[in-house]
Each structure stands twice: as structure tokens, then as C-alpha cells.
Amino acid sequence: MAKEMHPTPMLDQLESGPWPSFVTGLKRLAKDKDYVVDLMGQLEHSYKTRKGYWKGGTVGVFGYGGGVIPRFTEAKDANNKPMFPDAAEFHTLRVMPPAGMHYNTDVLRKMADIWERHGSGLIAFHGQSGDIMFQGVTSENVQPAFDAINELGFDLGGAGPAVRTSMSCVGAARCEQSCYDEATAHRTVINSFLDDIHRPSLPYKFKFKFSGCPNDCMNSIQRADMAVIGTWRDNIRTDEELARKWFAKHGMNELVNDVVARCPTKAIQLKEVKHLKAVPTVSTVAVSDTHGLEIDNRDCVRCMHCINVMTGALAPGKDKGATVLVGGKRTLKIGDLMGTVVVPFMKLETDKDREKLVELGQKVIDFFAENALEHERTGEMIERIGIVNFLEALEIPIDANMVSAPRTNPYVRMDGWDEEVAKIKAAKMVA
Amino acid sequence: MAQPQMRRATESGVPDNRQFLHPLLKKNYGNWKYHDRPRPGVLHHVSHSGDEVWSVRAGTQRQMDVSTIRKLCDIADQYAEGHVRFTIRSNIEFMVSSAAKVAPLIAELEKSGFPVGGTGNSVSMIAHTQGWLHCDIPGTDASGVVKALMDELYDEFRREDMPNRVHLSTSCCEINCGGQADIAIIVQHTKPPKINHDLVANVCERPAVVARCPVAAIRPALVNGKPSLEVDEKKCICCGACYPPCPPMQINDPEHSKLAIWVGGKNSNARAKPTFMKMVAAGLPNNPPRWPEVSEAVKGILYAYKADARPWERLSDWIDRIGWPRFFERTELPFTKYLIDDWRGARANLNASTHIRF
Numbered sequence: 001m002a003k004e005m006h007p008t009p010m011l012d013q014l015e016s017g018p019w020p021s022f023v024t025g026l027k028r029l030a031k032d033k034d035y036v037v038d039l040m041g042q043l044e045h046s047y048k049t050r051k052g053y054w055k056g057g058t059v060g061v062f063g064y065g066g067g068v069i070p071r072f073t074e075a076k077d078a079n080n081k082p083m084f085p086d087a088a089e090f091h092t093l094r095v096m097p098p099a100g101m102h103y104n105t106d107v108l109r110k111m112a113d114i115w116e117r118h119g120s121g122l123i124a125f126h127g128q129s130g131d132i133m134f135q136g137v138t139s140e141n142v143q144p145a146f147d148a149i150n151e152l153g154f155d156l157g158g159a160g161p162a163v164r165t166s167m168s169c170v171g172a173a174r175c176e177q178s179c180y181d182e183a184t185a186h187r188t189v190i191n192s193f194l195d196d197i198h199r200p201s202l203p204y205k206f207k208f209k210f211s212g213c214p215n216d217c218m219n220s221i222q223r224a225d226m227a228v229i230g231t232w233r234d235n236i237r238t239d240e241e242l243a244r245k246w247f248a249k250h251g252m253n254e255l256v257n258d259v260v261a262r263c264p265t266k267a268i269q270l271k272e273v274k275h276l277k278a279v280p281t282v283s284t285v286a287v288s289d290t291h292g293l294e295i296d297n298r299d300c301v302r303c304m305h306c307i308n309v310m311t312g313a314l315a316p317g318k319d320k321g322a323t324v325l326v327g328g329k330r331t332l333k334i335g336d337l338m339g340t341v342v343v344p345f346m347k348l349e350t351d352k353d354r355e356k357l358v359e360l361g362q363k364v365i366d367f368f369a370e371n372a373l374e375h376e377r378t379g380e381m382i383e384r385i386g387i388v389n390f391l392e393a394l395e396i397p398i399d400a401n402m403v404s405a406p407r408t409n410p411y412v413r414m415d416g417w418d419e420e421v422a423k424i425k426a427a428k429m430v431a
Numbered sequence: 432m433a434q435p436q437m438r439r440a441t442e443s444g445v446p447d448n449r450q451f452l453h454p455l456l457k458k459n460y461g462n463w464k465y466h467d468r469p470r471p472g473v474l475h476h477v478s479h480s481g482d483e484v485w486s487v488r489a490g491t492q493r494q495m496d497v498s499t500i501r502k503l504c505d506i507a508d509q510y511a512e513g514h515v516r517f518t519i520r521s522n523i524e525f526m527v528s529s530a531a532k533v534a535p536l537i538a539e540l541e542k543s544g545f546p547v548g549g550t551g552n553s554v555s556m557i558a559h560t561q562g563w564l565h566c567d568i569p570g571t572d573a574s575g576v577v578k579a580l581m582d583e584l585y586d587e588f589r590r591e592d593m594p595n596r597v598h599l600s601t602s603c604c605e606i607n608c609g610g611q612a613d614i615a616i617i618v619q620h621t622k623p624p625k626i627n628h629d630l631v632a633n634v635c636e637r638p639a640v641v642a643r644c645p646v647a648a649i650r651p652a653l654v655n656g657k658p659s660l661e662v663d664e665k666k667c668i669c670c671g672a673c674y675p676p677c678p679p680m681q682i683n684d685p686e687h688s689k690l691a692i693w694v695g696g697k698n699s700n701a702r703a704k705p706t707f708m709k710m711v712a713a714g715l716p717n718n719p720p721r722w723p724e725v726s727e728a729v730k731g732i733l734y735a736y737k738a739d740a741r742p743w744e745r746l747s748d749w750i751d752r753i754g755w756p757r758f759f760e761r762t763e764l765p766f767t768k769y770l771i772d773d774w775r776g777a778r779a780n781l782n783a784s785t786h787i788r789f
Contacts, residue, residue: 010719010720011575011720013720013721014575014578014579014720014721016582017578017579017582017585018544018546018582018585019490019492019546019578019581019582019585020490020491020492020499020544020545020546021492021578022492022493022494022495022496022574022578023578025492025494025495025496025498025499026496028496028498029496029497029498043563043564043572046563046572047563047572047575047719047720049685050571050685050688050717050719051563051683051685052562052563052566052567052568052569052570052683053563054565054566054567055567055678056567061440062437062438062439062440063437063439063440064440069565071565071567090565092565096444096445096446097445097517098445098446098447098448098450098451099445099448100448100516101516101517101518102448102451102452102453102456102514102515102516103451103514103515103516103517104450104451104513104514104515105504105507105508105513105514105515106513107451108500108503108504108515109500109501109504111500112497112500112501112504113497115497116497121496121497122494122495122496123494123495123497123500124493124494124495124521125491125493125495125517125521125523126493126517126521127561128558128559128560128608128609128610135494135564135565136565143437143438146440147438150440150441150443151441153443153446154443154446155440155441155442155443155444155445155446156440166445167519169519170516170518172460172461172463173448173452173456173457173460174456174463174476174484174486174526175463175466175476176463176464176465176466176476178461178463181461183448183449186445187444187445187447187448190444190445191444191445194442194444197444198440198442214699214700214701215699215700215701216698216699216700216705217519218519219519219610219611219698220698221698221700221705222610222611222696222698222705222707223610229700239464239465242465254742257741257742258742258743262702262743264702264703301700302700303700303701303702304699304700304701305701305702305743308701309743311465311466311467312464312465312466312477313465315464315465330606330607330608330610330611331605331606331607331670332605332606332645332670332672333643333645333672334645334775335774335775335776336707338705338707373642374639374642375639375642375643
């Protein structure tokens with residue numbers, strides 16, 4: 001039995017209503033832990049005063065420079081004594097999840113046991129960076145808690161100016177849209193940068209994220225310094241049986257309004273079956289005895305919309321791989337940036353392919369470490385120096401897929417034009 | 432005194448997920464053919480091998496106590512097959528190998544207080560941050576805002592009644608850890624930081640703080656004989672960027688740290704390219720424990736979208752079709768001068784055409 005609860009009239013109001021309540025969970029923990037009694041006291045104090053009361057500090061585990069988020073209370077009384085002394089230290093361990101966030105109950109129960117013994121008993125699945133967040137542990141218990149988690153086969157993630165924990169989608173494990181082995185790519189890449197995760201020494205954070213198709217379920221384009229998004233180069237695959245089944249259920253209005261009309265590049269046409277083209281770059285499929293779809297794959301931008309609507313009837317092609325984009329981030333400091341294309345397509349089938357992805361990551365991180373200003377993300381660095389300088393330093397050939405449009409102003413010095421043209425011509429001759 | 436022998440970490444990195452995969456997922460890895468949704472909250476995947484797997488998705492509070500985790504494990508062992516995964520929006524998924532197991536699993540989840548849903552055209556769980564519970568710079572709470580709002584959107588989580596999927600996020604400061612979303616709630620400070628000049632010199636690396644300001648409003652200064660920092664309050668945009676590297680520059684204010692609503696963020700490449708969200712409302716009070724003004728604003732936008740958008744239109748697609756004037760008309764939100772962009776690249780957000788809907 002723990003000590004008596006602080007009154008929590010505001011938090012109590014978050015126990016009603018149908019959605020699962022974290023307050024009810026905290027109260028369960030507070031029955032046995034003074035630690036959580038005081039945590040709730042401080043949280044109620046925040047609700048009352050509308051202010052936060054945690055400050056950072058330096059807490060870590062032996063051998064690592066990051067992965068623990070230190071929190072010390074700033075809720076102090078007139079004598080500068082903590083108002084909620086049992087929760088004066090409430091650190092978090094960031095722990096890297098398996099790719100696709102798959103678990104069995106055995107490992108989840110073991111995590112719960114470890115955290116009940118060493119920590120508050122509160123675990124978040126998962127934080128916004130993808131970490132399993134073991135929330136609430138005293139400075140003294142950080143090391144034994146980590147040791148137990150580490151023995152279980154898990155490792156700390158990134159914090160501070162470091163390569164960060166990564167995420168990948170459910171992917172090939174359970175999704176028909178998967179365009180590469182996300183889990184293997186995720187694990188191969190991240191486990192190649194463990195030193196940069198555990199010992200923060202970059203200008204700022206660096207995030208990789210892995211999505212298996214352009215639906216980008218991992219939100220990688222806006223959250224990752226390096227986003228690896230699955231795509232394909234050949235034709236959309238079709239399955240007439242499933243296409244007919246879809247059409248029988250949904251009808252012509254939905255086919256026209258929801259599929260054909262919503263194609264962003266008008267690559268899809270509705271045609272009579274007898275007029276469907278038999279051309280190598282065109283995908284066709286009958287949806288009934290009279291009508292069918294004709295998709296010009298050279299105009300298709302692989303947006304996924306038609307495949308999402310008619311899943312199975314339409315599917316990504318077989319020549320699969322990924323597009324790599326660099327520079328995504330949110331607001332601070334210059335405003336939001338989406339990642340932009342750096343490699344339009346790379347295969348990711350073999351260990352050798354994945355080795356190339358690791359090499360690319362290494363080159364980007366090395367350049368970032370050398371050239372970014374303190375607290376500058378890759379996107380901001382590229383914005384400051386210009387993407388051509390970035391690409392030339394990395395020896396990545398430029399490609400028209402990297403832009404939405406060529407420049408709209410003449411403000412550039414161009415006396416190297418003839419040499420560039422000659423280089424491109426020479427490269428074409430070789431190829 | 433000798434140092435105690437410390438255990439050296441095993442730098443094992445990301446664990447191999449194959450040890451945790453449901454056997455059918457492992458067997459059919461990379462070989463799935465299609466999926467459908469027999470009902471909201473259930474995904475049915477069919478493999479090229481003919482194997483089928485049903486996944487039942489349920490909402491959680493994300494911040495889970497160990498009894499909640501054990502309860503979910505008990506359900507997974509008794510009603511499912513011992514394998515679960517989490518989605519990026521903190522929903523839990525239970526994989527089972529037969530359709531017959533789906534209904535009893537759903538019944539047990541709902542009986543235990545875990546709503547089944549969050550698939551397809553539903554309002555899924557809110558991507559959120561730490562807030563007062565754990566963050567060192569929060570303007571508001573996260574778990575509480577989410578609990579309050581999901582109570583209101585409970586039925587929309589369990590149904591698939593929206594024109595397309597709806598992703599929500601909340602963020603406790605303008606850094607926006609919650610990320611891009613169809614509708615996002617983000618703290619918006621409205622007053623410059625209050626500086627405790629006694630502490631700046633000892634706590635803050637002053638040149639780094641000066642460099643952090645996006646509008647160069649911070650400069651070193653001597654205040655009461657102590658080295659400190661001062662803010663040009665006319666230039667200050669109240670973003671809070673100086674607060675993390677310099678806690679004595681307190682940006683959070685119980686009264687003046689407000690909440691803003693943003694709409695139309697989309698990460699997917701489906702149809703239009705990915706889009707950033709746009710600010711459409713601000714000045715909402717930070718009003719714990721249930722933030723009713725925020726819930727009302729979010730629901731106003733959500734139900735205007737639900738009533739008017741066509742099938743497969745995400746919120747951004749809907750606004751692309753109806754235009755911003757009609758968006759503000761439909762949602763009855765005031766379009767003020769503060770919503771006209773004046774940050775870098777702002778001209779791209781002006782209407783350089785005669786495209787006007789009357």
C-alpha cells in the first residue's frame with residue numbers, strides 16, 4: 001500500500017467517458033507506489049496552474065551518451081523543497097522497437113515486469129520518434145532498469161544531437177502494397193549507426209524512416225531527414241477476377257468518380273473492352289464484359305490512389321525498390337520542410353542493395369556532421385547551401401525527378417554550362 | 432574507493448522482429464495479395480498462398496500502466512494467438528488465423544474498455560506528445576487533451592463514416608512533435624518570453640540562444656549588472672524557440688499560451704502530393720481538464736468536412752475543391768489577417784490568379 005493520494009479533482013474528471021483513461025491507469029499504479037502518488041500530485045498541480053514543472057539534466061547509462069530523457073521536478077515550495085518529493089526524479093528510457101512494432105505477449109509481459117520492479121509502471125507504446133517510452137524512473141534505478149531491458153534483447157534509442165530511433169510500417173509482414181523488405185532495411189541501416197545513436201555528436205538530430213509504399217504510413221516525408229519510401233518502376237499489376245468483383249459491388253459511378261477522375265495525372269482511362277490497348281507500358285483490366293481500365297504507366301506517378309481504392313484488382317508492379325528523400329522536418333527554425341528526392345529509385349532486394357543504402361546514409365550523415373550549423377537539420381542545411389552543392393559533394397548525379405520545375409529566375413552564374421552539357425553527353429555515350 | 436563493476440551494454444540496436452511475428456505473417460512475408468475490411472476495426476488480409484489473417488484493431492490510452500499491458504496480453508493469449516503489434520497512432524492490433532475468433536475477441540476488447548475501430552474512413556487515435564506529464568517545455572498537457580477529445584470522437588473511431596481517413600494530432604508547443612495531420616491542435620504563444628535575469632548567465636549558453644531565434648530578436652545585454660539576454664519585443668514572434676536552450680526565458684503562460692487549430696496536412700502521396708497543414712483558428716483557451724473550446728472547434732471542422740466532402744477526399748482534397756473562402760464559411764471560423772502568411776515563401780500562398788469561386 002502506498003501513501004495517501006493527493007486530491008486530484010481535475011484529473012478525476014478524465015476518468016469518465018468511454019475512451020481508455022490514462023488517469024485510471026495512474027491510479028492503479030498509485031495504489032502501490034508513492035512514486036506515482038506524487039507524480040499525480042504534480043500533474044494535478046500542472047492542471048491547476050496550467051504550467052509544466054519538469055526540467056532536464058544529465059542522467060545516463062554506463063557507456064552511452066544518450067537515450068535517457070532526464071526529468072527533475074521544478075515544483076518547489078517556499079523553502080525550495082520539492083512539493084512532490086517521491087516523484088522528484090522522473091526520467092524516461094527511450095527503447096528502440098522492433099521493425100513494424102510487432103510483439104508477442106511474452107516479451108510485453110517481461111517489459112511490464114521490469115518496469116514494475118524498477119520504474120513507475122507506466123509505458124508508452126510508442127513515442128512520436130517510435131521509441132517504446134519507459135516513463136518514470138529515479139536516477140538510481142536507471143542503470144538496473146536498462147540492464148534488464150538490455151538483457152531482454154532491447155537497446156536504447158537516440159536523444160539529443162544524434163541519429164534517432166527509427167520506425168518502419170507493418171510492411172511485407174502484412175501488407176500487399178509493400179515495395180521492399182522494410183524491416184530488414186530498417187534494421188540494417190539503424191544498426192549500422194549505433195555509435196551515432198548512443199553517443200550524440202552531430203550538429204542536431206538525424207532521423208531515418210521507412211515506409212513500404214507512397215502511402216507513407218510512417219509519415220517519413222515530413223518527419224525524417226532521410227525517408228526511404230517504397231515504389232516501383234514497371235507496370236501496375238492487374239487482377240481481372242478481383243477487378244470484376246470490385247465493379248460488381250461498386251458500379252460505374254464509383255469507378256468513374258472515385259478511381260478514374262481522381263488520378264492526379266489522368267493516366268487512367270475508362271474504355272470499352274474491345275478498345276483496350278495492348279502496349280508494353282500500358283496496364284489494362286476488364287471490370288465487366290463491356291468496360292475496362294487502361295493505365296498508361298509512363299504517366300503514372302505511383303501515388304497509390306487507384307490501388308488503395310481497388311486493392312488487389314490493381315497492385316504495385318514487380319520491379320520494386322524505393323525513392324530516397326532528404327530534408328524533412330517540422331517548424332523550428334526556418335519553417336516546415338518536406339523531404340525532397342535525392343535518389344529517384346534504388347533496388348532494395350539484396351544485402352548488397354541495402355549496403356548501398358547504408359553507404360548513402362553514411363555519406364549524408366558525414367556531410368551533415370561537417371557542414372551543418374549547430375542545431376540545424378539537414379533540410380535547413382540544404383536550404384542554406386543549395387541542393388546542387390549538397391548533391392555534388394555526395395557525388396549524386398542530378399536528375400529532373402528532383403524538381404517540381406526548373407528555375408523561374410535568371411539569377412545564376414552559368415559560365416560552366418557547356419562543360420555540364422558535355423559531361424551529360426559523355427555520360428550518355430558510356431551508358 | 433574502487434568503482435563498482437558496471438555492466439557493459441550490449442549494443443544490440445533494433446531487435447529482429449521475426450521472433451515476434453505471428454506465424455502466418457512470417458510464413459507469408461512479402462507475399463500478400465489484397466485485403467478488405469469485413470467491419471470497422473477489422474482488416475482481413477489474403478495471401479497469394481491462400482492463407483488468410485484477420486487483424487482486430489483497438490484504441491489504447493498510449494500511456495499504459497502495467498495492468499493495462501497485462502490485460503491486453505491476457506486478451507491476446509485467451510482470445511487471439513499471442514501476437515500483437517502497435518500502429519503509429521498507438522492502436523493495438525491482434526492477429527488471428529480464423530474468422531471465427533474475430534467476434535469473441537472484439538466482444539472481450541470492448542467489454543474491457545478498448546474500443547475496436549480506427550480502420551479505413553474512421554477518425555483514428557490522435558498522434559500526440561508528452562505534455563505536462565513528462566515534457567520539459569510543454570504549454571499544455573497531451574494525454575488529457577487526447578482523452579477528452581477521443582471521448583467526444585469515440586463513435587467516429589468505431590465507425591467508418593468519414594469521406595476518407597481522418598488523422599488528428601496534438602502538440603504542446605510550436606515544435607509540433609504531433610506532426611502533420613488532417614486536423615491538428617498546437618499551442619500558440621501570444622506573449623514574448625518572461626526572462627529571469629538572475630539565472631540566464633549561469634543556465635544558458637548565450638550565443639547559442641541568440642542563434643536559435645528565427646527573427647534575430649534576442650541580443651546579449653547587461654541587466655542589473657549581470658550578463659543576460661534581452662528580447663526585442665516588437666520583433667518577437669513568440670515561437671518559444673529560445674525556451675528549450677534557456678529555461679529562464681519562460682514562454683509558457685497560463686493565460687496567454689493559447690491553442691491554434693491547423694487543417695489539411697497529409698503525408699500520403701495519394702492523389703495530390705503531400706501537403707502541410709494550414710492554421711485556421713487560434714486564440715482558444717488552454718482549459719484543462721477537458722478543453723471544451725478545442726473539442727468544439729475540432730468537431731465543427733470535422734462535421735463540416737463529413738457533411739460536404741466527397742468519397743476519398745481527405746480534408747486537404749475537400750478544401751482544394753471548395754476553396755478557402757467556402758471552408759471558412761462552412762466552418763463558421765473567422766478569417767483574420769493573422770492567417771495570411773508573411774513568413775519566408777509566403778507569396779506562394781497568395782492567390783496569383785483570377786481563380787475565385789463566387
